[in-house]
Amino acid sequence: MPVLRLPETTLNYLQMDERPDPTAPPLDLVLVHGLAANLAFWYHLAPALAAQYRVTMVDLRGHGRSGMPATGYTPAVLAQDVLALLDHLGLERVHLLGHSFGGSVCLHLALAHPERLASLLLADVRLRLLQPQQRVQDWPHWERLGPNLKELGIHIDEAGHEAGYQLLEEVMRFQLRGSDASVFPKLLAQWLPIGGGKRTAQHWIKLLDTTSARQxxxxxxxxxxxxxxxxTLPLLAVYGEQSMAVKTARQLQELWTQARFEFIPQAGHFFPLSQPEKFVMSIQNFLNTPCPSARTAV
Amino acid sequence: MPTVTKIQAQRAIIGIIQDMIQDWDLDLDEPIGANSKLAQDIEFSSIDVIQLIVSIEEYFKQKMGFHELLMNDGRYVDDLSVSELAAFVSTKLDGAQP
Known part of the structure; x- marks a missing residue:
């Protein structure tokens, strides 16, 4: 896979372009994954999108096959990495899509360099600014899931403000001990990128233990x-109806009255994996329709 | 006769995998062969699978539409054997012939 070498890190990326006429000027769609994932997160969606767009997928620093420098894991710095990739590839103006923490990265890029975006698409993004706490006891079905995890020896501080991160770390450490991820309750896959295998778990724990990523x-x-x-960009925000990030969505709806919001029924945080057809349809509908949300700048 | 037989494809795929894992410090129960499973036996993660298929396409200088193989009913398959990969590659290369 191609690699961009930056002074601080390397960025692994992949482009897919399956348009019927590849010589036509491309519309670019750039995909940014969330925490503990990598560009493979998009691989099942990419072919459908690449039939119409030149799709670029990137591994954020510390993820996938990109480098893991000691520092630089805030969404603002990661947004600079994505910008460097756009510059490297000569992508002047792109549709930018991010899932979860990747959406926060995209938002930072959109606010710092709106001229580089044709539109912004956010998938299940929780913003700390709007939703400072993420307690597991607020999550749907925690009353069922919590006891199941306790039985597996995974104990979560239910009052912790960042319980999602703690849960992710504990689940990765569980896999690192050689335990089989198939024992996890299926509900957990709505919230966490589980089942990535031992090497994925090793990578995540190394990132937390040896870099500034945790902070x-x-x-x-x-x-x-x-x-x-x-x-003022055209905006699409898609959320899983049962996601813990819906609180962010409700507040964004008040701030972005002309953006398009969609809620996928019976879906959690990982609807791009669990309900890819619906998500692709949302993306295509949004990108194919001239968006009314390009508001006049205030 | 296919342009690239399954055995030839398999040999190439095993070579690519061996290149990928040479510094992984894996404790393999047995050498990589037709029945080796990417995730279960060689500890491939999702990004390793993507790297492998990109390398296979580079090796054979042809796009093969691997998502057909990786997806089943809209979801990622749990695992793939070297043999399944080789059969797919051989079929795709054969189908590309005029």
Missing amino acids: DFIALEDFTQTDLAQL
């Missing part, structure tokens, strides 16, 4: 609600 991931975003409200 950087939970840093407050570099923007305010006023900044968000002034975003």
Whole structure:
């Protein structure tokens, strides 16, 4: 796979272009995965999107086959990495799609360099600015899932403000001990990228233990609600109806009155994996329709 | 006769995998062969699978539409054997002939 060498890190990326006429000027769609994932997260969606767009997928630093430098894991720095990739590939203006933490990265890029975006697509993004706490006891079905995890020896501080991160780390450490991820309750796959195997778990724990990622991931975003409200790009925000990030969506709806919001029924945080057809349809409908949300700048 | 037989494809795929894992410090129960499973036996993660198929396409200088093999009913398959990969590659290369 191609690699971009930057002063601080390397970025692994992959492009897919299956348009009927590849010589026609491309519309570019760039996909940014969330935490503990990598560009493979998009691989099952990419062919459908690549029939119409030149699709670029990137491994964020510390993820997949990109480099793992000691520092630089805040969404603002990761957004600079994505910008460097756009520059490297000569992508002047792109549709930018991010899932979860990857969406926060995209949002930072959109606010710092709106001229580089044709539109912004956010999938199940939780913003700390709007939703400071993420307690497991607020999650749907935790009353069923919690006892199941306790039986497996996974104990979570239910009052912790960042329980999602703790749960992810504990689940990865569980896999690292050689335990089989198939014992996890199926519900857990709605929330966490489980089942990646021992090497994925090793990679994640190494990232947390040997870099500034643990602190950087939970840093407050570099923007305010006023900044968000002034975003004038065409915007699509898709959320799983049962996701713990829905609180963020409800507040964004008040800030972005002209954006398109969609809620996928019976879906959790990982609907791009669990309900890919619906998600692709949302993306295509949005990108194929001239968007009304390009508001006049305030 | 196919352009690239399954055995030839398999040999190439095993070579690519061996290149990929040479510094992984894996404790393999047995050498990589037709029945080796990518995730279960060679500890491939999702990104390793993508790297492998990109390398296979580079090796044979042809796009093969691997998502057909990786997806089943809209979801990723749990695992793939070297033999399954080789059969897919051989079929795709054969089908590409005029």
